[in-house]
Amino acid sequence: MIEAMNAESWLNEHGDYLYRFALSRLHDEDIAADMVQEALLAAWRGKERFKGESSLRTWLVSILKHKIIDHIRKEIRQRKINDALENDPSSQFFSKSGEWEMNPRTWYDDPEKCCDDLKFRLVLKECLSRLPEKQRRVFELRELSGDDTEDICKACDITSTNLHVLMYRARLSLQTCLQKHWFRGSST
């Protein structure tokens, strides 16, 4: 506990981990580093609240998470990113009676091998970048960062129903994009 209460040791032992955590959610090195700084300062100010019930790292991560949520929320508000719910792309995937227009074909590739292939990574990045911005942010927080739906709703100022719709649309678009540009799949 005494060792844990040394601000510099917090930075040395957990700084890089916190930085990677922030980077995986913000994709911007400077902002990620600033978030780590803010989180460590806030943690140090509130160190009496650390009861040692969880590990120090878990506690620091929970503070960092809040900082990241606040940051994303501010950014979305300031830039008025509200592209998502207006245009409904599902009509391009289904006929009026609800049948597939763009038939999915089963992919048989190995996920790990795909990820290790740099060309696949580029295609994936391109497909993600084609999503409307808010949809992409929500999708990335959920699938790439593994955040709780509740945290994402807070960060992006949406209801859980909105989140489900955005995730649905993102999955539809990504599935179609990846099938078109990478997986050839086989029709059953």
Place this chain on the structure above:
Amino acid sequence: MKKGCDKISHLLSDAFDRKLSWVERIEVKIHLSMCSLCHSYAQNINMMHDIFSYIRHTDMSENSQLSKLKKLEIQKALKDQCDD
């Protein structure tokens, strides 16, 4: 009334983000047993989910580090705060 593929694909996506009700699960199961396209879609979005989990875990173990300069800046800020 049989639900269309649009509804079922929505439920298949929801299953990653919320617990489906008992009725919804049955609906999906029956539909998948009859519809090879939705069956393919279900497999593909599962694979996408695996791909993203894999990327998440490999990215977190990569060696991105705070720059030395930023570490010094944070150290100084922490020290200033301790001195206040």
